[in-house]
Structures are given as structure tokens and as C-alpha cells.
Amino acid sequence: MTEPKTPDVAATPGPVKKHGRDGKSNATIYDIAKVAGVNPSTVSRALSKPGRVSAKTQKLIEDAAAELNYQVNPFARALPTGRTSTFGLIVADITNPTFFDIIRGAETTATVRDYTLVLAESAESAVTELTAARRMMATVDGLILASPRMDDDNIRALARDKPVVVINREVDGVPCVVPDVDKGISEAVRSLAANGHRKVAFVAGPPQSWMSARRWDGVQAACEWSRLDAVRLESTKPTVDGGRQVARDVRASGATAVLTYNDLLAIGLMQELQAAGVVVPDQISIVGFDDIFGADFTTPPLTTVRSPLGECGSGAATLLLDLLQGRGEGAETLRVETELVLRGSSGRLLPAG
Amino acid sequence: MTEPKTPDVAATPGPVKKHGRDGKSNATIYDIAKVAGVNPSTVSRALSKPGRVSAKTQKLIEDAAAELNYQVNPFARALPTGRTSTFGLIVADITNPTFFDIIRGAETTATVRDYTLVLAESAESAVTELTAARRMMATVDGLILASPRMDDDNIRALARDKPVVVINREVDGVPCVVPDVDKGISEAVRSLAANGHRKVAFVAGPPQSWMSARRWDGVQAACEWSRLDAVRLESTKPTVDGGRQVARDVRASGATAVLTYNDLLAIGLMQELQAAGVVVPDQISIVGFDDIFGADFTTPPLTTVRSPLGECGSGAATLLLDLLQGRGEGAETLRVETELVLRGSSGRLLPAG
DNA sequence: CAATTGATGGCAACCGGTTGACAAAGCTCC
DNA sequence: GGAGCTTTGTCAACCGGTTGCCATCAATTG
Structure with missing residues (x-):
């Protein structure tokens, strides 16, 4: 049934492939055609063009396909179609x-x-x-x-x-x-303002990151609206380690609240600050971005602007x-909402002890 | 050059595909053959069978290929070869x-x-x-x-x-x-024993998980060696949530140290215990498995048996x-070492207050 | 110098499914 | 009953590489 169509080459069997396709899993539309007694192209149509063949033939072919447990060969399909x-x-x-x-x-x-x-x-x-x-x-x-x-x-x-x-x-x-950052950011900044913060630092991400620029824009705008000072700090890399490294700058900045480009920075920053004896959020509030996996593992759990x-x-x-x-339009932009996830790392500013 | 070989169908242009392959990025070995003045099969050999064609022809073909910035069509290759x-x-x-x-x-x-x-x-x-x-x-x-x-x-x-x-x-x-769990587990259990623990609970993972069974075996063996009691508890699912749910059983078990099937369970368990006022590790030590991302975000950071x-x-x-x-042998098993990563969630057992 | 050998390139079949063109068959309607 | 239209299936070309076999040609050898 599945013997090669060139019987002469069968004389020289060639090296036995360990994982050849000689199993039972390689029925082709030609095999189906033979079983169903129709032309291969009819099989092809039955299997991909709905309604192109009569119901009777359709059933015949589907039964044969099921019997041989046929599966299309994606490469054979991709070759002529490109799909x-x-x-x-x-x-x-x-x-x-x-x-x-x-x-x-x-x-x-x-x-x-x-x-x-x-x-x-x-x-x-x-x-x-x-x-x-x-x-x-x-x-x-x-x-x-x-x-x-x-x-x-x-x-x-x-x-x-x-x-x-x-x-x-x-x-x-x-x-x-x-993600449309504005909503989440303004929620975050308003929350900080309501808690008595007056100066907010933003720890930026990689220079070439479009999103980092957007977030800094958003923070500036929101701070202006709430009449807060906003300062921008740079990070070396957008990781936990980068967050640790920026802790010194954060303290030096005099800001009592920090938004970081992402949660990793926030987590690293918080670890380093806590190691230095700074109490979060009593002395410094920390807000991350993204709400990644693990953002709520920290103590206190991380307040963050969630991107879905x-x-x-x-x-x-x-x-x-x-x-x-x-069924797509053209170059439409899908905007998804961000929102503040209020956890424990941000809150009321206590008077310095 | 790249016009279809059937000039008659060109009369009916058909729907203009928005992303057709009419760009410059679709040179074939036939195009190369034409440029280099050789047979397509020679091109194929030059490009895939090293040394099968003369150095001169090889160069000729490679130049032509570079000029046309040719890239093999993976489907065309996969179809006859299966690779x-x-x-x-x-x-x-x-x-x-x-x-x-x-x-x-x-x-x-x-x-x-x-x-x-x-x-x-x-x-x-x-x-x-x-x-x-x-x-x-x-x-x-x-x-x-x-x-x-x-x-x-x-x-x-x-x-x-x-x-x-x-x-x-x-x-x-x-x-x-x-991962060969024995080393990591015995390190963990010995550490617990050294810290005065006498009864250890193991929170199991999904029943059909081979690894969960192995870990339980390992825990039993190590506990026997160190003369500790080992009890097994079941989890509903191997997630943070599952860990929270098993907290009740853990407290009821009377164990002062817990090993969990994975870190997620450990984290959930720790959160729930802490929420109930249990101090980790003073009252209960917790040890996870795997050392996943975020295992060190917790407070205290999670002690865990790291699988690489x-x-x-x-x-x-x-x-x-x-x-x-x-160049592979046959069915060889690669064993990788596990090791204890000692962090803050496990430690000396303090007398109950 | 002829014969053997090895290197090299060409021919053509093949992988398996898709599709335009066309013919046969079925159907409607006058 | 036949013209005209629609369905349905067949034929054959095609996608773009791969590979066994063979012809050619140059190099080696007796």
C-alpha cells in the first residue's frame, strides 16, 4: 500500500532510518483517494474547501481519512500556499x-x-x-x-x-x-499625593525603550497635575540588580516616593533599602510597573501599575x-488599560523619626 | 525573472495579495542556477553537501546566492527530507x-x-x-x-x-x-535536624507527578537516616493558592518543618502561616523545591532545594x-545535581512561646 | 597511448498537497 | 426534448528543494 512508486530503488533499501516514516502515521491524500475511489484533488478539496464536493463524496472521503488516521503534511501544504x-x-x-x-x-x-x-x-x-x-x-x-x-x-x-x-x-x-499608562499612573500619583508625598522619583529603564519614555512622560504629567515634584533617575539595567544599584541615588534624591520603570527594579530597590534599614512604606513608598509574577511575594507586597x-x-x-x-482592519492600535494595584509598598508618609 | 512559468495565468492577475511573495526576498535555487550558469541540482549540492562540487563552482554559486540574497525555503527542504x-x-x-x-x-x-x-x-x-x-x-x-x-x-x-x-x-x-534530588534533600533534612527539628511534613504535588513521588521518597529516606519523623500531606494543586489551602493541615500535623513539592506551594504556605501570626522560621521552617524566579523575593527569602x-x-x-x-548514544539519562539553597525561611527552632 | 578511476555536473523523479481549467453529469425551464 | 446553467470530479501543472543514477571529462596508471 505504502510502497514507493519507484520499485527499482526499492532494490537498494538504503540505510535503515531509525525514525523513518514507515510507521502507520503517514497516510497521504493519495492513499485516501485510493480507498475512497476518487481523485486525489477531490480529496484535497473535500478536506480544505468546505462545500466544494458533494455531501456523499465528502462523507466517503472523511471516513477513509479517519480510517487511515490521516494528518495533513504541513510542509506539503505550506509549499504551494505559503500558509x-x-x-x-x-x-x-x-x-x-x-x-x-x-x-x-x-x-x-x-x-x-x-x-x-x-x-x-x-x-x-x-x-x-x-x-x-x-x-x-x-x-x-x-x-x-x-x-x-x-x-x-x-x-x-x-x-x-x-x-x-x-x-x-x-x-x-x-x-x-x-498599555495606556495614563490611567494607572495618575491613579498611582494621586494616591501618593493623597498620602502626603511631595517629591516623586522615577527610575527610568533602558534608554532605547519606548515604554520607558512613555512612562516618564506619564509620571511627569501626573505629577504636574497633582503639583508634585518629579525627578528622573537612571538605572543601569532593568533588573533586580539594577534596582539595588539605584538605591543610593534614590536616597540622595530626597524623594519620599519612587516609581520604577518596572517591577524588577522596584523589588531590587526595596530589598536594598530595607537592608539599609529604611522602612517601606513608612519612610519611602515604592511603586513598580507591570505586576509581574512574584510582585506580591515581597514584604510588603509591591504596589504596582498593572499592565495586563x-x-x-x-x-x-x-x-x-x-x-x-x-478580518482585520489595517494598522489599528489596541489600547489596553492599566490600573493601580495598591499593595503594601506604598502608603502614608510618616514624619521622619 | 521571477515571473510565473505559466504565462497564461498571468492574464488573470487574481486578487492582489497584500503580503505576497513578490518581494525581492524569494530567490530560488533555480534563479541562482541561472545566474551561475549551472544546473539547479548543482546549486542544491553546493549549498548543502560540502565538498560535493568543485571549489570553483562552489564559489560561483555562493556569489550568486549572496547577490540574490537567497534563503532556503524550509518547507521545500522539509518536504522530501523530513528534516x-x-x-x-x-x-x-x-x-x-x-x-x-x-x-x-x-x-x-x-x-x-x-x-x-x-x-x-x-x-x-x-x-x-x-x-x-x-x-x-x-x-x-x-x-x-x-x-x-x-x-x-x-x-x-x-x-x-x-x-x-x-x-x-x-x-x-x-x-x-x-535532577537527582537525593543530594539536595539530604542537605535540607540534615540542616533541619541540626536545627533541632524532629518532625517534618512533606506537602505532595499532583498525584500523577513522577517528580513528586521521587521527592517524597527522598524525604522519607533522608528523614530515616537522620531519625526524624516524616508525614505526608496532600495539596489540591501545586500553586501558591494550593499552598495557602494546605496551611491548616500543616499546623494540624504538628510538624515544625515543612518541605513542599515546589516553591509555589512553599510561598503560598508561608503567606498563609504568616497571615495567621506564625513566625517563619522561628516557629515553622519552610523549604521549597526548584528555586524558581521570585523565590528570594519573600520575607524571609525562601530556603529551597534548587533544581538547575x-x-x-x-x-x-x-x-x-x-x-x-x-552523535547521541541511546537512551541515556542525564542526571543533574540539586543543592540546598539556604535562605531565611528555615532555621533554628525556637521553643514555643 | 590506452585503460581505469575518480571527481563533477546534469537529468529527472519525487516529496504531498493545491488549484485553475475543463469536461461530464445533473438540473431547471421553456 | 433541448438550450442553458450549475454542480462535481478529473487532469495536470506547480510550489522549491533533494537525490539516485548516469554521462562526461580529466587525471592517474600500466
Whole structure:
């Protein structure tokens, strides 16, 4: 049944492949066609073009397919069509828990809609990122870039080739999913103001991060509104360690409340301050960004401006898949809300003891 | 140059594909052959079989390929060969941070060796897992199963088809990567014994988890060695929430030290105990497993038996790729060491106040 | 100098599913 | 009963590499 069509080569069996395709799992539409007594192309149509063949033939073919437990060969399908039912997700840093939820959201949506997720990381390097993106482009139907580091033009160039969705950054002409930071930030700043704080520090993230710039803008605006002083501090890297390192600057700044570019910085900062005997939140209030996994493990648990990361991931995937399946608009930007998650690391400012 | 070979169909242009392959990025070996003045098959050989063509022709072809900035079409290659330069990783639960490091390790190794990682999750369901595995089998060269929930026979069945590597479980006849828990556990138990504890509770994980069983075995053995009492408690699910729920049982058990199946349980348990006014570690010592991201965010930071998860991921990927590239042995098991990470959640037992 | 050998490139079949063109069959309607 | 239209299935080309077999040609050897 499944013998090769060229009987002559069968004479030289060749090396026995340990994991050959000689199992029972490799029925083709030709096999089905033979069993059902129709032409292979009819089988193809029955299996992919709904309604193109008569109900009777349809059933015949489906039965045969089931009997042979047929599964399409994705490569054979991808070759002529270009469709792969696969999309790529490139994250700046797999180490960073911010992306965990994004990955999860994207993966879940992919599975639900019968797509497969392919994952890559750029190690925070624009060059690596572009390389990975190019490589992926060949094998996927579309691409999601989470917090991309490459410049806008490169992103648009990729988007010209296949659908691309960007997370955590706005790029003209490309569909994006961005948390709208204003609501969360203004909630946070108002809460700090209400607790008697007068001077707020913002610990910035990587210089090339679009989102860091947005957050600093938002903090400035909100502070102006609430008539608070805002100072900006720089971090070396957006990690727990970076947070520890910036503690000195924070104390020197004289601010009684700190917002950090992300939760990792906040956690590191809090650890270092507490180690130095500073009581959080009595002496300094700390507010992070993102509400990553583990943000509530700390003592006190971290107050943070939550970005719905899972929603970002699934939203981006949905946007992309809609685009792929032709029911997408164009380059629309999906805005998701941020909100303040009030926990223990921020609160009333007590008079210095 | 790149016009279709059937000029008649060009008369009916068809719908303009927004993301067609009409860009400049789709040179084929035929284009190269034309430029270099050789046969397509020669191009194919030059590009994949080292030394099969003369150095002169090789150069000619490589230049032409570079000029056209050619990239192989992975599908066209996969179709006749079955090779895809891709492997799959199925994790029980993307939500669970245990897998983050595993994913990262596997992804890094994949990239280094020019493979692509495809990710899927099974949502802790054996059925979903098997479905995902089957689906993947069609598109990957090999598979890594991290903490699989399906039974041994199904794993072996998959392994018969293509190379499979299992993480966090031992399956006869299949290469595995398992943390050797004994060292870490005995360190942990000895430390507890030295601190005056006499009764230790173990909070178990999912009943079908191989690793949970191993850890319980290890705890029993170590306790016997150190002449401690060991009691086993059950958790509803291996999460922070599950840890909270088991707090009542822990207190009722009379144990002064607890080892939990994983860090999430430990963290939840600690939160709940602290909320009830129990002082950790003065009244109860808590030891987790895995040393996941965030295990040191808690106050006190969590003592835990570290499994080198990243190493598991990269080790499994290496094992798999070696197998794929023919330099693997057979079903060898890679054992990685565990070690006690002593932090603040365990320590000397103070006399009850 | 002829014969043997090895290196090199070309030919053509093949992987498995897709799709435009077309023909046969079925159906309606006058 | 036949013209005209719609359904349904077949044919064959095609996607882009891979590879066994063979022809060619140059190099080596007796």
C-alpha cells in the first residue's frame, strides 16, 4: 500500500532510518483517494474547501481519512500556499518575567485558534532581534514583536513582507498593542499625593525603550497635575540588580516616593533599602510597573501599575490572526488599560523619626 | 525573472495579495542556477553537501546566492527530507514559573545550534498533552517533554516515531534529564535536624507527578537516616493558592518543618502561616523545591532545594540535538545535581512561646 | 597511448498537497 | 426534448528543494 512508486530503488533499501516514516502515521491524500475511489484533488478539496464536493463524496472521503488516521503534511501544504498556521513571537529577553505572561497569552490564543507559536528571543540586542525576525519570516505567517529594540523602519520593512504586530510600543503604520499608562499612573500619583508625598522619583529603564519614555512622560504629567515634584533617575539595567544599584541615588534624591520603570527594579530597590534599614512604606513608598509574577511575594507586597500582560499577548495574537484570516482592519492600535494595584509598598508618609 | 512559468495565468492577475511573495526576498535555487550558469541540482549540492562540487563552482554559486540574497525555503527542504531544523517543547503549564527557566535553557541551546524552538502547553492534562505532542510530531525533528503527564507507554510510542527527551521524569528506554534530588534533600533534612527539628511534613504535588513521588521518597529516606519523623500531606494543586489551602493541615500535623513539592506551594504556605501570626522560621521552617524566579523575593527569602532548571532545559536540548545529528548514544539519562539553597525561611527552632 | 578511476555536473523523479481549467453529469425551464 | 446553467470530479501543472543514477571529462596508471 505504502510502497514507493519507484520499485527499482526499492532494490537498494538504503540505510535503515531509525525514525523513518514507515510507521502507520503517514497516510497521504493519495492513499485516501485510493480507498475512497476518487481523485486525489477531490480529496484535497473535500478536506480544505468546505462545500466544494458533494455531501456523499465528502462523507466517503472523511471516513477513509479517519480510517487511515490521516494528518495533513504541513510542509506539503505550506509549499504551494505559503500558509503555515504558525506565527512567531520575539521577546527582548526570555529571562524577564514581564514576557512570561505575554508568552502565555499568545500561546493560549494560538492554540485556541489552531495556530502554533514559535518563540525566539533577541537578548536585548537590536541586531540579534532583526536576525531572528528575518529567520522566522520564512517559516511563519506572521510575527509578534514584544518590546522590540530594532528601529521603526526595520519593523515597517518586516511588516511589508508579512503581518506584524508590535507589543509595548507604537510604530506608525503597524498594528500595535500598548498599555495606556495614563490611567494607572495618575491613579498611582494621586494616591501618593493623597498620602502626603511631595517629591516623586522615577527610575527610568533602558534608554532605547519606548515604554520607558512613555512612562516618564506619564509620571511627569501626573505629577504636574497633582503639583508634585518629579525627578528622573537612571538605572543601569532593568533588573533586580539594577534596582539595588539605584538605591543610593534614590536616597540622595530626597524623594519620599519612587516609581520604577518596572517591577524588577522596584523589588531590587526595596530589598536594598530595607537592608539599609529604611522602612517601606513608612519612610519611602515604592511603586513598580507591570505586576509581574512574584510582585506580591515581597514584604510588603509591591504596589504596582498593572499592565495586563496576558491580555497584551492574547490581544496581539488575536489582532494578528484576524489579519491573517482577512478580518482585520489595517494598522489599528489596541489600547489596553492599566490600573493601580495598591499593595503594601506604598502608603502614608510618616514624619521622619 | 521571477515571473510565473505559466504565462497564461498571468492574464488573470487574481486578487492582489497584500503580503505576497513578490518581494525581492524569494530567490530560488533555480534563479541562482541561472545566474551561475549551472544546473539547479548543482546549486542544491553546493549549498548543502560540502565538498560535493568543485571549489570553483562552489564559489560561483555562493556569489550568486549572496547577490540574490537567497534563503532556503524550509518547507521545500522539509518536504522530501523530513528534516525541519525545529524541535518542540511541551510543558505541563506555561503559568508555572518552573518551566520558565527550562524554556529559556532550551531556547538558548536551540538558537546556538541553529534550531528553532516550538512551544506548546498541555494545561496539566494528559489528553491535551498527547494531542499537542501528536500535532507537533508532524512538524518537528524531535520533542522535549517537560514534566509530562501522559503515561510511559504513550511517551515510548512517541519516541518510536522521532527522538524524544523527557525532563523531570524517568521513562525506560527514553533519554531523560532528571535532577537527582537525593543530594539536595539530604542537605535540607540534615540542616533541619541540626536545627533541632524532629518532625517534618512533606506537602505532595499532583498525584500523577513522577517528580513528586521521587521527592517524597527522598524525604522519607533522608528523614530515616537522620531519625526524624516524616508525614505526608496532600495539596489540591501545586500553586501558591494550593499552598495557602494546605496551611491548616500543616499546623494540624504538628510538624515544625515543612518541605513542599515546589516553591509555589512553599510561598503560598508561608503567606498563609504568616497571615495567621506564625513566625517563619522561628516557629515553622519552610523549604521549597526548584528555586524558581521570585523565590528570594519573600520575607524571609525562601530556603529551597534548587533544581538547575535552565540546565535541564539546555541539557535536554543538547541531548536531543546530539541524537538528531547522529552523535547521541541511546537512551541515556542525564542526571543533574540539586543543592540546598539556604535562605531565611528555615532555621533554628525556637521553643514555643 | 590506452585503460581505469575518480571527481563533477546534469537529468529527472519525487516529496504531498493545491488549484485553475475543463469536461461530464445533473438540473431547471421553456 | 433541448438550450442553458450549475454542480462535481478529473487532469495536470506547480510550489522549491533533494537525490539516485548516469554521462562526461580529466587525471592517474600500466
